[in-house]
Amino acid sequence: MTVAVVGAGLAGLSAAWELIQAGAEVVVLDAGRQPGGMIVTERRDGFIVEGGPDGFLAAEPDIQELARALGIGGRLVDQVARGSTLWPGEGRPLEPLAEGKAAELLGIQANLNVGAQHAAPLQSAFRSFAAGMADIVDALVACLSSPPRLRTTQGITAVAPAPRGWRLSFNGSSSLDAEAVILAVPAWVAARLLAGLGVPAARSLDTVIYAPSVTVSLAYRADQVPGTLEGAGFVVASDSGAAVRACTYAWRKYPMRAPEGYALLRAFVGAVDGDPAAIAHAELAAILGINGAPLWSRAFHWPRGLPRYRHGHADRVAALRERLDGLAPLAMAGAGFDGAGVSACVKSGREAGRTILARLGRG
Ligand SMILES: Cc1cc2nc3c(=O)[nH]c(=O)nc-3n(C[C@H](O)[C@H](O)[C@H](O)COP(=O)(O)OP(=O)(O)OC[C@H]3O[C@@H](n4cnc5c(N)ncnc54)[C@H](O)[C@@H]3O)c2cc1C
Structure with a gap:
């Protein structure tokens, strides 16, 4: 049986x-x-695109123990860029964010153990897999x-x-x-x-309750994105009126997420009327000072995403x-x-x- x-x-x-x-x-x-x-990794033109989770806290043992037992312990990769910033709203620059504050701003429940991936607190390093979570x-x-x-x-x-x-x-x-x-x-x-x-x-x-969300990955040439970005991403203040709630600098956060000379951003977008990819690009271009259109974009819709x-x-x-x-x-x-x-x-x-x-x- x-x-x-x-x-x-x-x-x-x-x-x-x-x-x-x-x-x-x-x-x-x-x-x-x-x-x-919910683990959806797409590999495209040398980019590694995560539709759902992109990593886990390095301090969380279970997934890493399983990876080692499966013989893929060597594929575990450490977060490279650390820390996050806050975008307070229109006309204001990104500002440093205290550790733990990003998850709080995003309303992520501590007991979810999700870790605000785009909001990695300085002391809480994250890990992922070399070719993405689908490994x-x-x-x-x-x-x-x-x-x-x-x-x-x-x-x-x-x-x-x-x-x-x-x-x-x-x-x-x-x-x-x-x-x-x-x-x-x-x-x-x-x-x-x-x-x-x-x-x-x-x-x-x-x-x-499973909260709806959309993640949008956007590919650019590295020269379209300012070289002065700090940390692994930013969180948007809830009263800013923006549709983007947070953004991960995916190509800086983990190794090999984009080919040499290219950049990959991932935006978390709230409920919007219209094309979430177009909205995400417009808002990120204004916040970060991106030049020109993305090479491509990919939206993943999660009508029932993270449980609360x-x-x-x-x-x-x-x-x-x-x-x-x-x-x-x-x-x-x-x-x-x-x-x-x-x-x-x-x-x-x-x-x-x-x-x-x-x-x-x-x-
Ligand atoms: C956008 C997003 C970002 C996230 N980021 C992170 C992160 O960075 N780090 C982190 O640790 N976690 C993150 N999470 C959470 C994490 O990905 C999920 O909680 C976890 O993957 C859920 O795994 P699961 O096996 O419990 O459920 P699921 O992955 O939901 O799997 C359930 C499966 O059941 C199947 N199913 C449903 N109904 C039936 C049925 N009637 N019959 C047969 N099959 C059925 C579904 O098709 C599905 O494959 C994120 C989630 C989302 C949506």
Whole structure:
């Protein structure tokens, strides 16, 4: 019998890896076309473009331990440019920002462990991977290739008890039986699947709100961008009226993000009417003094991006897990439950894998 992991984001892939290490039979199912979930790295003309996360705090061990276990520890890269500035508003120059202030300005919850990547405080160095965050996704997916254990475009619509474990229903009319299930999906998806299975307490997961956002990457020739930029990026004061909320100097922050002689910026844009890439370029050109149009731009839309937890979230998740203990083996993992940072997602996924192994008597 099989353990079904629903969701091939970093949490689901980490859970699958943990199970495979213990010799369990695993199948990973994802609704999307590509594995990785919010990790989306595009490699284009020698640029490395991150649509979602671009790194993690160097002090966070879980993702780095997994990278080493996967044999890609040598691909970990350190942040190069450090520190961030504040853009106070029109007509005013960028000014230095105290450590920790950037995350506060962006309203990033400390318990998310996300770290305001574009707002790296001086003492909090970040790390990433040589060819972008997809390095770790690629390494995890490689472990699922022989025999093939990853199935994309397989959205799960229901989970129901079966004689030996669970029956998962798909978009179409097909189904799959599994001895154990790990739900490594966003909280709102888990809430729906668990409520449908007769766990009404799971509706409490609907208190996790996923904030919409857009990231826009813009490529320039290096001579279009002033050479005097300081730090790894800037945060925009919330009363400035700008659509751009923050900007990372991606080609200065990590090595090899742009070919020699080129620059790569990444803007975080709030809700806008119109083309976010055009708006981001216009605002960045005014703030930074960029000359001319970008060589190209790429926008990534996250209608449900980073999760935000309400007060009491950890207690609600703990109560729900206790309720799940009374059922056939079923665990939850990922950003909707245990912290939104990528390292927290690795930890959460591996813990879910261990929970299931223990429930199956293989721990
Ligand atoms: C713009 C942005 C920037 C970020 N920056 C950082 C950063 O710099 N550092 C950091 O640490 N974190 C960052 N984060 C957060 C981090 O990327 C995420 O929290 C983390 O990657 C989530 O991983 P996950 O596996 O829990 O969920 P996801 O990556 O959301 O994966 C869930 C998977 O479940 C699948 N799924 C959903 N419903 C179903 C279904 N019914 N059936 C089957 N599959 C389903 C989805 O297709 C998806 O692949 C950022 C996030 C965003 C959006």
